[in-house]
Amino acid sequence: MTDELEDELRRALPATQVRGSRIRRRRGSDAGRSRVRTDSAERALLRRDASVFDGGVAGPVCFPETAAEVQAIVRIANAHGRAIVPRGAGTGLAGGAIPLGAPIVIALTRMNRILEVDTINRVAWVEPGVINLDLSKYLRPMGYHFAPDPSSQQVCTIGGNLANNSGGPHCLAYGVTDTHIIATEVVLPSGDIVMLGGLDPEPDGLDLRGAFVGGEGTLGIATKIAVRLTKNPPAVRTLLLSFGHVADAANTVSAVIAAGIVPAAMEVMDQRITIAVENYVHAGYPIDAAAVLLAEVEGLEGGVQIDADRIGEIGRAHGATDVRLAASDRERALLWKGRKTAFGAIAQIKPDYYLHDTVVPRAKLAEVLAQVYEIADRHELLVMNVFHAGDGNLHPLLIFDGREPGVLDRVHEAGAEIVRASLAAGGVLSGEHGIGVEKQAYMSEQFSDDDLDHQNRLRQSFDPHCRSNPGKVIPMGHSCADIQALRRVPTGVWG
């Protein structure tokens, strides 16, 4: 049966299609190799994304290049009763793209064309594998960009952004991914292709687009996406404020918003992460400050200067020891590069990290942060805090060396306490990384049984057999069909 599945997939995805290529190909050459991979190396690598979670075993790994090919794969999977899991760049932090139950992995990295840009209507059609930053770079000469800018934007894909309803520093002013997805073509778990949303300003009917965004691959696979284009701002000011206490930075953030200013971004990093980041980018981050606040205001020249001055004043009133204005585009770019690569820099200190993503009311930031440090101390773990302060979106990084016996248990215990502390403060589980497998167990602490049952009913109306990314998001007790899909694995075949 397995061989039959592979044969069918190989027929659906003939080898050698590297689009637009002018070069000659030889048999057995690398570029001409099969787009259906079943070897142990490929399957082992796709057990992981950027999170600490190790998946099961990936089934065949497929590299489709068109929506029709995605459709063919889904239909073959259905005929064989197999689950599917879509994957972009594999930068997810909640285990959303890891394989559970030997699913067919649908890697969308080769569907990476920008299909159409319409600056008059401010919309672009792109394929899901387009890298977020590639799109904004492509749009730059036209004076536009794609506003959601997750820290991983240099590598993460638009399809992944859509699936996780990703945020990013500048989503404070512009809103998260959902705001910027106008329509999407979707291959449903049944294999049908539908268009959700539309280019009309007010599409008729139920907003299924809104339901689909943030579905983490459990509702189907986006194969073509209409994204909103955002005009590049005429003027930008970037401020770096230093503080002697993390709480002062957090309170400054609340005070800025309370003063009626909505900056484009407000990001806080504590001392440990600032040292690691500065060691990599050499942007002039102060390594002796307990915390730094990176604030950016955008708009018309006159307005941004006034806002920047006021943010500086508010910072000083809350204990800022230094306020610096980025003097050039280069300095500004370096400061942002530091902030956006922060997670990747931690191996300078420890080789593993576990990153949480809770959101708390802005006014409670300082209070919850103090608890986070206390929890980490109690579990004898190092914690570094880097977060989207303007949204109250915390990213505590518990850092450790996985080779140390028992450490992962302590990390999970501390993580659970951090999540509970955030929920107790009136917060939510995830700001932007999604639920995946990571926060599934906590869903019932945020939602009632009725809430979860209704979420599952929506999911089943898209995917009645629960074969699309099974075992994610909705906790097991509310999603019995997932258990069936996971049990239907031909055990031993892929081991």
Next chain:
Amino acid sequence: MDLTIDPDELNMCVQCGLCLPSCPTFRVTGDETRSPRGRIALMRAVQNDDAPLTPEVLEAFDTCVQCRGCEPACPSGVPYGHLMERTREALADDGSLTPVWQRWALKPLNQPRLLQIGTTAMAVAQRLKVLPDRLGAPADLPLRHHALAPSATVDAPGRETVFLFTGCVMDVWQSKVHAAAQRVLEAADVAVIPTNRLAPCCGALHTHAGLGDDARARAEQLIGALPERPILVDSAGCGAAMKDYGHLLDTEAAREFSARVFDIQEWLAPRVDQLPQVDKVPVRVAVQDPCHLRHVQRVHEATRTVLAPFVQTLVELDDDGLCCGAGGAYSVLQPELAGLIRERKVEAIDRARPDLVASANPGCSMHLAGAGVRTIHPMQLIDAAISKTPL
């Protein structure tokens, strides 16, 4: 299998994936096994968990260009190049990588006479139009080799005297670049000793292929042959290899030697005022940064500093220094992937609309020329400007 990689270095990768878009093979395949993160995970699987060396695992290692574009992208500073070099050496020692024919093919690099005979034979074949394109040789292979002579001013009072490293294949295939480099240096009142047969090969290609013993022997030979003076290199790949001798041999002499190695643009940049002031050449030139200049030596800005006074318009490519696919012998060993990678580079070049592309590495120049791009070494451009020779 023990790949003999330092466990702490191997453990440095946090698998964040920020390197993926800087990897040329991931860019053209979208495949995790063709990415730095994937290759490091496979090294771990082999070394820590004794995963079997399947053909696919070997392919994953073999398809790495070793451009090291992932290193500047890594916030944790994973020394990817060294990890890959250790892996290749362990697998070559084991007989799993680098087949015997490749080992033999690299032997003559240290034998200038053999190289010259081979080049003449290839030049004849080229003129008879029977030379396979796949070899990637330049279109005008010389029939005869003319060795450069030392400057008349060597050790004259008040003159700086430097070695100009001439190398192996570049010396027989592109000696006109060396000749231009020597004229430019002399125009800056610098006396030049071309290394010729004193120092026939730097061993970079051996290191790439995992032939560590050969590479170390080449390094020892150069260190013995080139004492005291600065050593200028007009091939980015060779310069990067020679700057790494301190790490390769781990001796005081090797570190002292590596500290004297400079890319020629790097060395000239602070001395650019010593060059004569002439009219700028009326061309639009795109600077193509060789990976081993930009990602390994990290001195690529110097190319702009030295070119700026001599050409009318300098333009940048918009691909963030992504590799062109040349990679030493890579374009010969992995022609399909190298071709796909080159297509991306050619598209970036087309967007910049240059008359000429300046590249400070012979491998990149030849590989790009193979796709019809008009390439030139920065030293040839400056030489043409000073001597007022039409391009």
